[in-house]
Amino acid sequence: MTINVAVIGAGPSGFYTVDALLKGEKDVRVDIIERLPTPFGLIRGGVAPDHQTTKKVARVYEKTALTDGVGYFGNVEVGRDVTIAELQEIYDAIVLAVGAPTDRKLGIPGDDKIGVYGSADFVGWYNGHPDFTDLDPDLNTQTVVVIGNGNVAVDIARVLVKTPEEMTETDLADHAADTIDASPIKDVYMVGRRGPIEAKFTNVELREMGKLEDCQPVIDPAQLPDEVEGDWSDRDRRLKERNLATMKEFPDVDPSGMSKRCHFTFYAKPVEVLGGDKVEGVRMEHTRVEDGRSVGTGEFFEIPCGLLIPAIGYFSAPFPGVPFDVDNGVVVHDDGRVGDGVYAVGWIKRGPTGVIGTNKPDGDTAATQIFEDIEDGTKPGREALETLLEERSVRTLSYADWQAIDAAEVAAAKPGAPRRKFVNVDEMIAVLD
Ligand code: NAP
Secondary structure (H helix, E strand, C coil), X not given: CCEEEEEECCCXXXXXXXXHHHHCCCCEEEEEEXXXXXXXXXXXXXXXXXXXXXXXXXXXXXXXXXXXXXXEEECCCECCCEXXXXXXXXXXXXXXXXXXXXXXXCCCCCCCCXXXXXXXXXXXXXXXXXXXXXXXXCCXXXXXXXXXXXHHHHHHHHXXXXXXXCCCCCCCCHHHHHHHHHCCCCEEEEEXXXXXXXXXXXXXXXXXXXXXXXXXXXXXXXXXXXXXXXXXXXXXXXXXXHHHHHHHHHHHCCCCCCCEEEEEECCEEEEEEEECCEEEXXXXXXXXXXXXXXXXXXXXXXXXXXXXXXXXXXXXXXXXXXXXXXXXXXXXXXXXXXXXXXXECCHHHHCCCCCHHHHHHHHHHHHHHHHHXXXXXXXXXXXXXXXXXXXXXXXXXXXXXXXXXXXXXXXXXXXXXXXXXXXXHHHHHHHHC
16 A cells, blocks of 8 residues: 655655655655645755855755655645644655754854844845745844854855845845935854864865855954964865865955955954943954864954844754754754654754755655555545645645746746845745635
């Protein structure tokens, strides 16, 4: 009998799982259940709008979605429209591929002031994610501080300082483009609590910061060591040497004609957000690295700013009906097996690290486990879910519905842009009505 599988979440980890299931030796029928009307998770809502090449991987996912045996239930939220317990009655296996949609908190005094936005919210806002369309950040400030030295921090800094011309061929949401273009931002500080060698950004992303039209990368050469020291794997050492070489070139960038600066500031950690209701600055403590960890020196300084964006990593929220490991921000699982026919892949399993392709092995593992654990399908699958959602009058979107939304976005694109994103669910559904 066919094994009926529900994959919750239409992001990379979900699609790699579907693909692995289809390639397996058993007969499967897979339904993707997605909370938003739009698929592709972080490809649409997380990957920077000016990184369109990265987003092309969605074409591979589209092929998977259109394969015989694959169903798509968009605009269906597990926990609101249907419970995990109900899905367990309907499907032989359920795969959680819901990612890590919330922000890790700074946890310092003042981090709840107006003008402090976590990276998940801020990136979601400029990417037109319906959850964050109304964030409405006040960008009427000359100085922004981004905390963190990961790729998300670099993405945010870059999107804030690129010129409108540099953003022409992007799908930056209209509301974000208008707000960023009107803002008087001149200085973006990207602050790492450790040093340039420990920074997590990758070299392609770092190099882009030295090639911007209107933004000079500013770095204190005294913070750059002569060479990469420390106990690194050969691969990591090579990556770090490349980053160090790139950073050493930054002081050579000719600043003439440039109106903005991105300051790469290392060895500093935030200790307090300053201001009244609204952020007016951030108090930082100088640090040094001991045994790979950042340790405060007891010396402090302040950076006045009107916007503070901690880009210090994402966090998974507890998923309704599934045991959750609050300390580590992942579901409780044994190599992806959650129990009772439930499996986990991607960031809800591993935590928020790795690039898009890192999710592929998770999908392979989940498919292997499902085929090991389930000899034969016994559950009714798709038709039973359709009936239940119809009874509840849930407006379910098919993959063809998403293709119609996609076509409408592409048709509405400004010259050079790949699409003009709809930024709320009603707008998306209106296309279909
Ligand atoms: P990340 O790579 O883990 O970087 C988080 C940064 O925040 C690190 O510099 C970390 O410092 C710092 N940090 C954490 N807690 C902090 C605190 N309390 N105070 C100050 N700093 C703190 O996370 P991410 O940038 O969110 O990226 C998530 C994943 O997505 C990464 O694997 C990334 O490579 C990937 N990604 C890739 C791309 C791309 O390929 N273009 C784009 C975006 C994201 P420590 O190192 O000291 O912990």
